[in-house]
Amino acid sequence: MEKGSTAYVGLDVHKDSITVAYAIDAGDVQLLGKSGVTTTDIDHMCRHLKSKARAVRFVYEAGPCGYDLHRELVQKGFECMVCAPSLIPRKPGERVKTDRRDAAKLTRALRAGDLTAVHVPTVDDEAFRDLARAWATAKEDLRHARQRLKSFLLSHGVRYTGRADWGPSHRRWVSQISFPNRWQQLAFEEHRHTIEDRLAQCSRLEMSLREAVTGWRSYPAVLGLQAMRGVQFTTAVGVLSELGDLERFEHPRQLMAWLGITPSEYSSGSKRAQGGITKTGNSYARKLLVEAAWSYRHHARVSRDIQVRQDGLPKPLIDRAWDAQLRLCRRYRKLSARGKNMNITVIAVARELAGFVWDIGRLAMSLASDRYRTTPPRLN
Structure with missing residues (x-):
């Protein structure tokens, strides 16, 4: 046959x-x-x-x-x-x-032909993403452990008068707490030990991630994105590890749609109705971009931290990052002046920020040179 x-x-x-x-x-x-x-x-x-x-x-x-x-x-x-x-x-x-x-x-x-293919990462990209996700999970576990201890203390009438931000003074205060009942003290110590274990885990994973990122093919893009305001090492690594390869997005609108920060729409005939964002795609990368977008509610300026992150980067990247900051800060003020809800304004800024991530990330990869890879700038 x-x-x-x-x-x-x-x-x-x-x-x-x-x-x-x-x-x-x-x-x-x-x-x-x-x-x-x-x-x-x-x-x-x-x-x-x-x-x-x-x-x-x-x-x-x-x-x-x-x-x-x-x-x-x-x-x-x-x-x-x-x-x-x-x-x-x-x-x-x-x-x-x-x-x-x-x-x-x-x-x-x-x-x-009715199916939509997902991006299949390379073995190295998937391995680096696994390490980045392990770090993000450890940080989330640390947040939950701290919240559990705060709830435990509040339920027993123990309150901190200052700002409970887990800074040095807050941690010293926590270390001095004691309970008269030995069972309560035992429960309290277990909560504290859990936090210390999560802190040590986060430190180990962050050190491993900073060592591994220098050998990752998207390392120039990680450095390039840190030239932008609100995009520190955590955000740059988290977003790029989830994206895998910026080259697969031919236009920034495709990246915005993949992140789920484009408005939903239901239109028929002459009627056009738009709703909230679609929230499709990768939720972790979307969360990181929205968190970064909050920094643009302030006036445009190059802080000391941004200057340190920009040290050693090519001038075109620095100029492009400044253009992005000017545009996004102006965008936030313009929408706020129109009376837009703060959350809607931040989402709109995050959508445009995704476009600059696409542009600057691709620009950083194209400007990468042998000297740029072998003598990397300092990561912060």
């Missing part, structure tokens, strides 16, 4: 199994069955499918199983797409969901 030209294969991937459905050209969708997840099982599945068509195209949903299957299939010479689950077409009223139906649906959607 003559082979068909193309086999479209939908994979419903789970931790211990893969449900496979396929269709040859415009033929009916057929169920191949379940496959294991080991290399031997995947080799057997690929041989079976390769015997049915000259070309084989795979697709599966992005999920907790990561991109190892994608890399393995691409290494074997197959075309593979990892699609965005939230953008898969769904029929209204569809109430039955099984692995077989999901695999068949992916097969039909792949053949029709």
Whole structure:
């Protein structure tokens, strides 16, 4: 029997199994069955499918199983797409969901071209992102641990009269607290030890991240973004590790849409209605940009910290960062003068800030030189 030209294969991937459905050209969708997840099982599945068509195209949903299957299939010479689950077409009223139906649906959607691919990072980019996320998680755990201790003290009537910002004076005050009941004292000490453990973990991860970033291919962009106001090391590394590669965005509007800071819209005929931001895409990168946008509520100026971060950077980057600060500070004041809500104003500034991140990040990568990589400026 003559082979068909193309086999479209939908994979419903789970931790211990893969449900496979396929269709040859415009033929009916057929169920191949379940496959294991080991290399031997995947080799057997690929041989079976390769015997049915000259070309084989795979697709599966992005999920907790990561991109190892994608890399393995691409290494074997197959075309593979990892699609965005939230953008898969769904029929209204569809109430039955099984692995077989999901695999068949992916097969039909792949053949029709109705799927949206997600960006698959390189191995190095994914490894650096894992380290950056571990750091962000440790900082979030530290915040929760501090909040738990504050709640514990408040529930027992212990209040700090100054600003409880966990500065040196606040930490000294916490270290002097004692309770008459030994069980309460034990609970208090456990809360304190948790905070100290999280502080040590954050310190270790930050040191490792600062050492690792100098060998990362996006290191020039990390330095370039720090020339901007409100974008310190934490923000620059967090945003770029989640983006992976700025070159994949051909226009800054694509980056804004990926971050979910563009307005939602429902328009029909002559009517056009816009709502709040879409909040699609990466929530952590969006959070970092919004936090950075708050700094533009003040008048434009180059502080000492910004001067230190700009030390050793090419002049075009410094000039572009100053242009960004002038525009964004003016934007904030203009929207505030119009009576806009403060949160709406900050989101609007964050949207434009994303455009400058796209521009300055790409400019930094293009200006990178051998001296710039081997003699890096000081990270702050």
